[in-house]
Amino acid sequence: MLAVEQLSHRFRNGSEETPVLHHIQFKVEKGEMVALLGSSGSGKSTLLNLMAGLMKPSEGSIVINNRPIEKMSENELAEFRRTHIGFIFQSYELIPHLTVRENVELPLVFQGVKAKLRKEKALSLLNKVGIGEKSELFPSQLSGGQQQRVSIARSLVTEPAIVFADEPTGNLDTTTEKEIIDLLIELNETLFITFVIVTHELEVARRTRRVIQLRDGFLVEDASWAGDAE
Numbered sequence: 014m015l016a017v018e019q020l021s022h023r024f025r026n027g028s029e030e031t032p033v034l035h036h037i038q039f040k041v042e043k044g045e046m047v048a049l050l051g052s053s054g055s056g057k058s059t060l061l062n063l064m065a066g067l068m069k070p071s072e073g074s075i076v077i078n079n080r081p082i083e084k085m086s087e088n089e090l091a092e093f094r095r096t097h098i099g100f101i102f103q104s105y106e107l108i109p110h111l112t113v114r115e116n117v118e119l120p121l122v123f124q125g126v127k128a129k130l131r132k133e134k135a136l137s138l139l140n141k142v143g144i145g146e147k148s149e150l151f152p153s154q155l156s157g158g159q160q161q162r163v164s165i166a167r168s169l170v171t172e173p174a175i176v177f178a179d180e181p182t183g184n185l186d187t188t189t190e191k192e193i194i195d196l197l198i199e200l201n202e203t204l205f206i207t208f209v210i211v212t213h214e215l216e217v218a219r220r221t222r223r224v225i226q227l228r229d230g231f232l233v234e235d236a237s238w239a240g241d242a243e
């Protein structure tokens with residue numbers, strides 16, 4: 014499904030180079046749910062953005078469904094991302110002047126899917142994430158937790174191979190955070206969605222079956238366990 018191979022990354026500012034990731038290597042199988050843990054500045058978002066094809070690595074490879082994405086042209090990569098990769102942002106990134114349903118439909122608009130099918134798929138997912146009755150409202154009329162549910166539905170609407178989430182509960186209170194994590198776990202268990210979730214909350218990481226930990230750009234731990242950690 015996903016293989017990260019000898020991945021290193023440096024940011025360049027003029028003549029200065031900042032190394033951020035060092036020889037990262039791991040695999041994620043279909044249906045896994047992985048927490049990517051580490052303190053602020055450890056390189057979590059950088060790693061996630063590289064895996065999601067939002068930028069190119071300095072060295073190494075990211076293979077998704079047997080395709081090394083760093084070798085793709087900009088156009089190929091854009092198309093691959095549209096069809097294979099879902100992304101959930103901490104700040105939801107919903108379009109304010111589109112309704113909840115239209116926001117969820119948007120990735121399908123880019124794929125040229127017909128309106129009737131778009132609407133069906135969006136409503137079905139909005140029901141699955143528990144906000145079917147909010148479909149004709151605008152994002153500003155929803156709570157933070159509800160907006161994150163919309164963004165989760167949007168990330169799933171193209172039936173991607175893998176979904177990356179960068180601190181999806183970072184803007185939410187503890188109770189809502191637990192609800193969103195419950196939802197992600199439920200989607201993983203019932204729809205076999207593969208998730209890689211960045212967090213610096215140990216509580217979130219405890220709920221997944223696998224934790225990959227970064228420290229100063231190095232992978233320092235990759236631990237799996239069966240069953241629920243609770």
Ligand SMILES: Nc1ncnc2c1ncn2[C@@H]1O[C@H](COP(=O)(O)OP(=O)(O)OP(=O)(O)O)[C@@H](O)[C@H]1O
Nearest residue numbers: 024031033051052053054055056057058059060213
């Ligand atoms: N565009 C950039 N240019 C230069 N340095 C960068 C850039 N983006 C990130 N960095 C640096 O890379 C390091 C890792 O940043 P990253 O955003 O991946 O950390 P993070 O683990 O996601 O942290 P946080 O928990 O605070 O979100 C930091 O030292 C940061 O300053």
Ligand SMILES: [Mg+2]
Nearest residue numbers: 057058059179
């Ligand atoms: Mg980050």
